[in-house]
Amino acid sequence: MSSKKDPDAPKKPTNGFSRRGFIRGVGIGTGALGSGLLVETAAEAAPPGAVAGPAAVPVTLKINGKPYNLNLEPRVTLIDALRNYLDYTGAKKVCDRATCGACTVIMDGKVVYSCTVLAIDAQGKDIQTIEGISQNGKLHPVSAAFVNHDAQQCGYCTPGFVMAVKGYLDKHPNPTYEDVEKGLGGNLCRCGTYMGIRPAVLEAAKELKGGRNA
């Protein structure tokens, strides 16, 4: 029921300037907030004086190693670019303000909430999505561990959670149970799958160290 959009298709012009606020406020969730990503990302925003838009501008995004040329209004967020202008729908738009982590992708090795990154600011970065981590039809060890431990129910938070776990294990290959509870507080699940996620993270850590996905 889906087909890739033509990435070069011209977008209808717009005359409104209603650029979406970049930082939309950071609340304190029930767990730890991701890893202070907003601060890091904000510091890397467009250089001062560079004005783009409000009309669509050419934007090149490198996603899972492939470049895509798009015409996007500067207000388009990375999650919307992935979901609405391409067909990368694994990342989900849920809270749309950097609380829940359903939109998590990895950008230049950092775990980011793609609802709170502007697409134009993601240019020149290596963007890795859930679609890019399984290789040659083989599930990534994190995805496989989620299946093994029934760490998913409706599955809507799952792709974001899997990416957060992957990003976390890339930096913390030997987590304890307690580390997992602290390190993954930036993703929320409504069905209540955390009981499966905790052992899944530990199993994935073991698998990844074993180099079986090398």
Place this chain on the structure above:
Amino acid sequence: MPDTPNYSWPPMDKRRVMGKPTKRVDGAMKSSGRAKYSSDFTQKDLLFGALLTSPYAHARVTSIDTSEAEKLPGVTAVRVIASAGTELQWAGQEMASVAAETEEIAYEATRKIKVQYEVLPHLVREDDLAKAGARAKPAGETVKGDPDKAFQEADAVVEGHYGIPVITHCCLEPHGNVMEWKGDKINLYPSTQNVSGIGGDLANAVKVPPANIKVNMQYIGGGFGSKFTSDLWGIEAARLSKASGGRPVKLFLDRATELQIAGNRPSGFANVKIAGKKDGTITAWQSESWSTGGIGGGGSPPIPYVFDFPNQRKNHTAVSTNCGGVRAWRAPNHQQACYLTDTAIEDFAAKINMDPLEVFEKNLGVTARADVYRAQLQKGAELIDWQKLWHPRGQGGSGTLKRGLGLAISTWGGGGHNSQCRTKINPDGTVEVELCSQDLGTGTRTVITMVAAETLGLPLGAVTLKIGDSSLPPSGASGGSTTVGGVSSSTRKAAVNALAKLFDAVAPALGTAADQLEAVDGRIQVKGDPSKSLTWKAACQKLGVNPISEMGENNQRNPGGLNSSGVGGVQMADVSVDIETGIVKINKAVAVQDIGLVINPTTAQSQIHGGCIMGICAALFEERIMDQQTGRMLNPDMEFNKIAGIGDIGEIVVHLDITPEHDKRGPVGLGEPAAIAVITAIANATANAIGVRVPEIPLTPNRVLAALERRNA
């Protein structure tokens, strides 16, 4: 062959697939991001829809001007929902809808619609009944026995105030649809708990023949009781599509709108008085309760819950508020009823200096399933180490971290909804099972596949399952924990019927009668004689060129012994409360649940984990906070409308009550029963820890500290 095939479940010890912990069959699709939800729909000519919603809790539209929105390049349709003169009854109410080439333009267009309002007085808070005035609608008094006499003769009387707030479903996939209305036909990609029924619902609203509406939904990102109908935003999306030349329109609610208008669990408040004897027997119940679920008032929780005390006096009042409307919430009315009842029982136990476990046991005679609860209370107590860890109220240690235990009990109906299933056996040996059900994440796909595989003597992978498509045989809505009972029974019957046809075709080759055959381990064999057998594939070749296609049906009113309803459950909690910060932490929760026949223990356990975690959310964090000044929800987001994170849940221990006695009842369903009692167990554990009742939940630090301050005052 006997006239009536034997559909009964295979004996527990003979099952090869059912009853074995099994990974969900769609697990890899979900965890790899390949599962396509309706909100993931992409297509080249797709348009995006957005709503303009009311900023006021109560107002009349005096004018609405969409001309600027219509002029915005990229806008394909603008529709007025609330024309001049319309009275708006809650903030978030739909006023206009827009379709546009991009999501950004659609939302921008809604901001260009100019509306003038006459603002009217509103009521958005019901916690103080005295302020509700004419908005409070008392239902009248009900009396049982002689409560006055019972209160006079009691050894002890305890009075308390208790409150459980409105919370929102907060489905991670918001409500919405993709609608494509071309000519006289509609393609609908919904996010619904009712794939079979939603087309008919839309048909009534837009006057298109139901047969012209095709529905497809393969995955849904949460429903919890809030996603059954096509909804005004779905109807609008259809009309926007029609007005845009039949191009598909994707309209899913933004998070703030989702939390304001896409459903909520009504509140429950009560002043409760109970009387009893020194030995723990409760003799009388009196309650003045109230609740709201929006403009239509609220539900009336069935109190006293589970315990039908001999003498009762009850008054319930529904309060109409200018808030978004109630929808079924995973065990409608039961969470409220459990909270209002089992808190009062715990307080009674504390008043007479008795262990609440004993008080609950003492009163089981006035429940519908005393033996089930008695066994469950014992099992729960063992799993949470009640004898060792429980202490009288307030004696939770001398430090600032106080530990406590609490318990509560629940009941639910369940059963099996109407369901039809088609099972096809093809000459090449492939098997297709088809029914228009949906998998909410509960494991429905896996359970159906397991039942078919078990019945046909095949491995799980040999069965191809199709669900979520309205061209398939209809199956009921997933509500009331009735799905597993319905789909397992219809699948069992269809598979038995198909297998009987295969036996007919194979019997001559094996030189026996069809009723002497059985399907075991991928073979068709003479009963008890594996030497006379054919492989499944060789057997199916005997069909020639014609496949077998057989139906099976579950009738909700006459399930034929394949499924049943009515369960009991006990949940307990072990918490630690920091009396300096007011923070409540869960150490452990225990759930003991009777659920009849368990098809997949893996997904059954996951459902109970999920129910407990939702209960932890409700006990500690969740609350829709309305502001009486502005009439708006103060926390229509996910940072201040909190749900638990991975570090908030402690340990959860599940005991599935799997016994031959429960098993012979067939599947019952457990999505709802698992989500009821833990809320109250946590509240009771908190009272046990700190020595004082925190009357209203969620147990936020400020409420805990305020309760401690009142005690110390």
